[in-house]
Amino acid sequence: MDRQPTLETERLVIRPLAEVDRDGLFAVAADPALWEQHPAHDRWRREVFDALFDEGIASGGALAVVDKVTGRIIGSTRYDRYDAEDGGKVEIGWTFLERECWGKGINPEMKRTMLAHAFQHVALVEFRVGDTNYRSRYALEAIGAVRTDRYELGKYDGKRVVHLYYEIDRTSFASGPLAG
Structure with a gap:
């Protein structure tokens, strides 16, 4: 599976993230405000962001989200944790969009095309989200992702962090809210 494709929607170009996108x-x-519910709530700080950016570039799956009309970068997302076994699965995550995009259908538009690309290669897409990140949890549920009973415990900044797992399979995508 190509985890850094160039995908286009009506309003977006989703393309491989590059060093020139850093600033x-x-x-x-x-x-x-983007990070207030996120477990890593300080990603607005330059040094924390730079570590996230470097990790994204190193992952081989980071994508820039670009406004098709203005050519301006408006966010980022990533394909990660690809596994070809048993029909295949991939994780989509690390998504953030500027606040001006919230509530305008940008996230579902982006996720529809990302899921369509993924389901050409895998049977399952997973999402991992902080348990207190209600904005992202609601966004996942709105696109048809279902919370599983899986979770992951970790630490960030000396505090316990719980990540919940959501998923969409090929069949539910084809009949879900993003079908079309």
Whole structure:
């Protein structure tokens, strides 16, 4: 599976994230409101963002989300944890969009095309989200992702962090809210 494709929607170009995107993406990430419910709530700080950006580039699956009309970067997302076994699965995550995009259907538009690409290669897409990140949890449920009984415990900044797992399989995608 190509985890860094170039995908286009009506309003977006989703393309491989590149080093030249660092400053433009930081301008988006520098808004503390983006991270207020996220376990890593300080990604608006330059040094924390830079570590996230570097990790994304190293992952081989990070994508820039670009407004098709203006050519301006408005966020990022990632394909990660690809496994070809048993029909295949991939994780989609690390998504953030500038606040001006919230409530305008940008996330579902982006996820529809990302899921369509993924389901050409895998049978299952997983999402991992912080348990107190209600904004992201609601967004996942709105696109048809179902919470599983799986979770992951970790630590960030000396505090316990719980990540919940959501998933969409090929069949539920084809008949779910993003079908079309």
